Amino acid sequence: xxxxxxxxxxxxxxxxxxxxxxxxxxxxxxxxxxxxxxxxxxxxxxxxxxxxxxxxxxxxxxxxxxxxxxxxxxxxxxxxxxxxxxxxxxxxxxxxxxxxxxxxxxxxxxxxxxxxxxxxxxxxxxxxxxxxxxxxxxxxxxxxxxxxxxxxxxxxxxxxxxxxxxxxxxxxxxxxxxxxxxxxxxxxxxxxxxxxxx
Amino acid sequence: xxxxxxxxxxxxxxxxxxxxxxxxxxxxxxxxxxxxxxxxxxxxxxxxxxxxxxxxxxxxxxxxxxxxxxxxxxxxxxxxxxxxxxxxxxxxx
Numbered sequence: 001x002x003x004x005x006x007x008x009x010x011x012x013x014x015x016x017x018x019x020x021x022x023x024x025x026x027x028x029x030x031x032x033x034x035x036x037x038x039x040x041x042x043x044x045x046x047x048x049x050x051x052x053x054x055x056x057x058x059x060x061x062x063x064x065x066x067x068x069x070x071x072x073x074x075x076x077x078x079x080x081x082x083x084x085x086x087x088x089x090x091x092x093x094x095x096x097x098x099x100x101x102x103x104x105x106x107x108x109x110x111x112x113x114x115x116x117x118x119x120x121x122x123x124x125x126x127x128x129x130x131x132x133x134x135x136x137x138x139x140x141x142x143x144x145x146x147x148x149x150x151x152x153x154x155x156x157x158x159x160x161x162x163x164x165x166x167x168x169x170x171x172x173x174x175x176x177x178x179x180x181x182x183x184x185x186x187x188x189x190x191x192x193x194x195x196x197x198x
Numbered sequence: 199x200x201x202x203x204x205x206x207x208x209x210x211x212x213x214x215x216x217x218x219x220x221x222x223x224x225x226x227x228x229x230x231x232x233x234x235x236x237x238x239x240x241x242x243x244x245x246x247x248x249x250x251x252x253x254x255x256x257x258x259x260x261x262x263x264x265x266x267x268x269x270x271x272x273x274x275x276x277x278x279x280x281x282x283x284x285x286x287x288x289x290x291x
Binding site: 020024027028031035036037041044045047048049052053121124125128129131132135136145146149150152153155156157159160162163166167168169170172173174176177 | 216219220223224226227230243244245248249251252254255256258259261262263265266267268269270272273274275276277278279282285
């Protein structure tokens with residue numbers, strides 16, 4: 001049996017459904033404010049990415065810290081209306097990459113005399129823990145190592161679900177746009193009736 | 199030198215329990231990693247698990263970015279409500 005934080009099977013499907021619902025709702029809300037076709041490529045990408053993250057965070061709810069961090073960052077970025085969300089996520093990645101390179105360059109225990117293997121191992125764990133904190137939203141908040149590991153597990157599981165949902169949505173839309181191109185009549189009648197119902 | 203190896207600085211009395219707890223969590227985290235599915239139950243050192251988790255999360259972020267980009271292209275030409283119909287129709291879940 002996996003840990004209680006791991007969502008598998010039924011609860012994973014429920015999460016994905018919630019994520020999907022939130023995603024569609026969020027995209028619709030944004031498109032009501034400003035049509036996607038009217039946005040620049042950059043703005044549109046940012047809007048979709050942000051909707052996906054907010055949808056994931058909202059679907060997760062209160063069982064972890066990372067959702068709050070995502071929602072807080074999203075709220076901050078909507079108020080400033082700059083691309084701070086993008087800055088945050090690229091900053092995460094940039095800093096994480098820098099940490100990784102620093103590790104490679106310094107090598108094992110450079111310039112430290114008589115470091116025991118335990119010290120080296122501990123230092124490596126500490127460095128990698130720091131790197132891990134930077135890729136988890138809210139990971140740089142004060143939390144003990146056990147909590148960080150639980151956050152990491154929870155975040156990974158839900159990230160995977162987010163990837164799955166986004167992939168399915170893209171595929172569904174891709175299929176639809178192909179159908180429109182090659183067999184528009186097959187879609188048109190159904191679309192008209194369902195959009196009227198909505 | 200002076201200390202043994204308490205992983206958790208919290209309290210030296212509880213450090214043994216914390217060590218086990220931590221290594222248990224590390225094992226669970228390892229089980230989530232894509233590589234772990236190939237290598238059945240070989241334990242990786244914690245530092246390796248942390249590193250692999252880091253790169254796994256970063257690669258998942260990249261996937262989300264790529265998929266979001268693709269989705270944003272599709273949304274440029276289709277509106278959301280008709281997308282909704284397509285999605286429901288394809289019976290995703």
